[in-house]
Amino acid sequence: MTAVLEVNHLSKKYGSRAAVNDVSFTLEAGEVVGFLGPNGAGKTTTMRMIAGLISPTSGDVKLLGQAVPGKTLKNMGAMIEEPSFYPYLSGRDNLRYAAKLHGNIPEKRVEETLELTGMKARGSDRVAKYSQGMRQRLGLARALLSSPKLLMLDEPANGLDPEGIAELREVIRGFGEQGITVFVSSHILSEVEKFAPRVLIINRGTLLRDTSTHHLLAPTADSADASYHLETTDAAKALEVLRRESWIQNLETTQAGVRLRLPRAAAYRLAPLLVQNGVMFTQMQRDTSVQTDLESMYLEVIGDQGNAGGVK
Ligand code: ATP
Numbered sequence: 113m114t115a116v117l118e119v120n121h122l123s124k125k126y127g128s129r130a131a132v133n134d135v136s137f138t139l140e141a142g143e144v145v146g147f148l149g150p151n152g153a154g155k156t157t158t159m160r161m162i163a164g165l166i167s168p169t170s171g172d173v174k175l176l177g178q179a180v181p182g183k184t185l186k187n188m189g190a191m192i193e194e195p196s197f198y199p200y201l202s203g204r205d206n207l208r209y210a211a212k213l214h215g216n217i218p219e220k221r222v223e224e225t226l227e228l229t230g231m232k233a234r235g236s237d238r239v240a241k242y243s244q245g246m247r248q249r250l251g252l253a254r255a256l257l258s259s260p261k262l263l264m265l266d267e268p269a270n271g272l273d274p275e276g277i278a279e280l281r282e283v284i285r286g287f288g289e290q291g292i293t294v295f296v297s298s299h300i301l302s303e304v305e306k307f308a309p310r311v312l313i314i315n316r317g318t319l320l321r322d323t324s325t326h327h328l329l330a331p332t333a334d335s336a337d338a339s340y341h342l343e344t345t346d347a348a349k350a351l352e353v354l355r356r357e358s359w360i361q362n363l364e365t366t367q368a369g370v371r372l373r374l375p376r377a378a379a380y381r382l383a384p385l386l387v388q389n390g391v392m393f394t395q396m397q398r399d400t401s402v403q404t405d406l407e408s409m410y411l412e413v414i415g416d417q418g419n420a421g422g423v424k
Pocket of ligand 1: 126130131149150151152153154155156157158299
């Protein structure tokens with residue numbers, strides 16, 4: 113099956129400076145993928161090349177198997193940077209106008225996109241009266257007008273309050289379930305890890321990781337590992353016993369006892385194992401203070417830019 117999007121060795125130079133450097137990846141139908149990186153990492157530049165708004169210095173993009181820019185571009189909906197509208201027109205009229213410019217978009221699609229983005233009730237108000245969050249939603253509605261197969265959103269959570277971000281998350285998840293491929297940029301890991309099963313991490317124009325967030329998205333999945341902290345005055349003995357078990361990993365002593373990692377589904381075996389081997393412990397609990405792999409990876413990736421404040 114043809115991939116929805118193929119990005120091949122994409123680079124963009126501004127003067128001698130590489131904004132994007134040899135970026136390659138593929139997105140399949142229905143995938144929801146986060147594009148993560150600190151400010152200035154190259155996310156917007158990559159997205160603009162994918163949307164055919166600027167041309168790459170080298171490399172190419174294929175949408176549904178055809179070169180961009182080209183006729184398959186009509187299958188892409190994009191919201192790149194802050195969307196702009198005619199302030200004196202209503203949200204609905206802005207969408208109607210965009211639909212007319214695009215051509216072949218039935219009137220009922222305007223209402224559908226207002227509905228999908230939660231903007232129906234305010235659709236008749238002039239855009240000048242909208243909050244930034246509402247303008248973002250209207251931008252999303254406009255990107256959806258053409259019923260795209262690929263939806264590309266650049267920092268869509270900008271300007272949204274926590275409630276708006278939570279709603280956006282649900283909307284984005286829903287798109288993936290409908291088979292729409294969604295590519296969403298953000299500089300905040302906690303924002304994308306909640307809805308994107310896959311994350312691409314970019315910094316200084318270079319794609320550094322292409323990784324699954326499955327273990328973060330499915331905290332109750334049997335296969336997922338978890339960290340536990342065991343409070344015990346007998347850490348040496350606990351270590352001796354636990355070291356023999358192949359299903360227990362990352363053993364280390366702490367001030368109050370021992371920390372370890374094991375498959376969540378095997379957690380029930382821990383207490384009996386300790387008791388049977390005469391290890392006394394006062395408490396055993398999930399250790400949520402341990403950074404997830406992705407978090408530490410992202411911090412490492414962006415750390416040298418002093419930008420860790422973006423990670424929540
Ligand atoms: P942000 O989250 O701040 O939007 P970003 O990851 O989207 O960041 P880009 O906007 O793609 O990053 O910028 C990548 C680099 O390219 C930055 O160093 C930026 O200054 C530079 N850059 C982007 N557009 C231009 C341009 N038109 N001319 C010169 N340099 C540019």
